[in-house]
Amino acid sequence: MKTPYAVLSEGLHKRYGEVHALRGLDLAVPEGTVCGLLGPNGAGKTTAVHILSTLRAPDSGTARVAGHDVTADPRAVRRSIALTGQFASVDGDLTGRENLRLFARLQRLRPAAAARRADELLDRFGLAELAGRPARTYSGGQRRRLDLAACLLTDVPVLFLDEPTTGLDPRSRGDIWDAVRELAAGGTTVLLTTQYLEEADRLADDIVVIDHGRVSATGTPEELKAAIGSYVEVVVGDASELAGAAVALGRLTGAQPAVDAERRTVGSACADPTLTLPRVVRELDTAGIGLADVSVRQPTLDEVFLRLTADASEPHPLKDDAEDFPIVMSSRSRDGW
Numbered sequence: 001m002k003t004p005y006a007v008l009s010e011g012l013h014k015r016y017g018e019v020h021a022l023r024g025l026d027l028a029v030p031e032g033t034v035c036g037l038l039g040p041n042g043a044g045k046t047t048a049v050h051i052l053s054t055l056r057a058p059d060s061g062t063a064r065v066a067g068h069d070v071t072a073d074p075r076a077v078r079r080s081i082a083l084t085g086q087f088a089s090v091d092g093d094l095t096g097r098e099n100l101r102l103f104a105r106l107q108r109l110r111p112a113a114a115a116r117r118a119d120e121l122l123d124r125f126g127l128a129e130l131a132g133r134p135a136r137t138y139s140g141g142q143r144r145r146l147d148l149a150a151c152l153l154t155d156v157p158v159l160f161l162d163e164p165t166t167g168l169d170p171r172s173r174g175d176i177w178d179a180v181r182e183l184a185a186g187g188t189t190v191l192l193t194t195q196y197l198e199e200a201d202r203l204a205d206d207i208v209v210i211d212h213g214r215v216s217a218t219g220t221p222e223e224l225k226a227a228i229g230s231y232v233e234v235v236v237g238d239a240s241e242l243a244g245a246a247v248a249l250g251r252l253t254g255a256q257p258a259v260d261a262e263r264r265t266v267g268s269a270c271a272d273p274t275l276t277l278p279r280v281v282r283e284l285d286t287a288g289i290g291l292a293d294v295s296v297r298q299p300t301l302d303e304v305f306l307r308l309t310a311d312a313s314e315p316h317p318l319k320d321d322a323e324d325f326p327i328v329m330s331s332r333s334r335d336g337w
């Protein structure tokens, strides 16, 4: 039997003047699954979501959402989807409750049902106490939660969430994750973009990494990790040895090492399954690098992401200057990228 796809796009292209935002984007999201769309800033994620939700037309290529063609039948697509954008769309002059009731009425709920559904969602997203205040007085995270609530007023088969949890505190993020899981369990297809790899790891059945407007990798988090191979990390004794260590490690792995000056660490993905700890130690020893620590382990999702999108920045030739290497700050890589 053919897999039914809730979102299916082929060869989507979109240009904004000189900028090629999408260069042939292919997506296939099976019905009832959660797809995590990841990619560095400017990769084309929001552009893709806008095209799939009919807010923008593609220059070429085709896309079907819930079985309807986005170009030929945008109204049918709109009836089948809900969208929350990267930037909040609620009306600041209306209260939270008024906003939700208005959205619910626009989605054709009767007044009593609209009021009931609005209160349920205000409660669910911890907004009941703020419900009577104009939305412009809400904090960024509170607005974000209101925006999401507005998106969940009625049941739709396909939900687009563009960075749904950016700027939310951990508890609110958890609430959104629960809501997404519940929707998916109920059969809703969710396409979400995120800057948080952990979020994609926890929520998504499949991850699609896009870069420069094209898919650069797809798979489950485990498949993506396995595709990268191992990850080698070296802590040098002195910061002056970082550049030399990066050159030596790059030679061993054939990949572009990342230098974390703060932690005096150089790390690199390695596709070669025969690379062992003793070989790394020997190579660095020969290069005269003083080692404080070495490890060869499975990559984290952050490292997978950095590797898969390594071409996002200009290529860095291997030079004896640590500043020529991408610097990965430890605090950032834990939190996002």
Ligand SMILES: Nc1ncnc2c1ncn2[C@@H]1O[C@H](COP(=O)(O)OP(=O)(O)OP(=O)(O)O)[C@@H](O)[C@H]1O
Pocket: 016, 017, 019, 020, 021, 039, 040, 041, 042, 043, 044, 045, 046, 047, 048, 086
């Ligand atoms: N209206 C526009 N006019 C001109 N260029 C645009 C426009 N919208 C997007 N772009 C450009 O298209 C590219 C893709 O942008 P897009 O917003 O889709 O990226 P993104 O993956 O969502 O990034 P982010 O992670 O920062 O949200 C970027 O280079 C961006 O500057």
Ligand SMILES: [Mg+2]
Pocket: 045, 046, 047, 086, 162
């Ligand atoms: Mg975006």
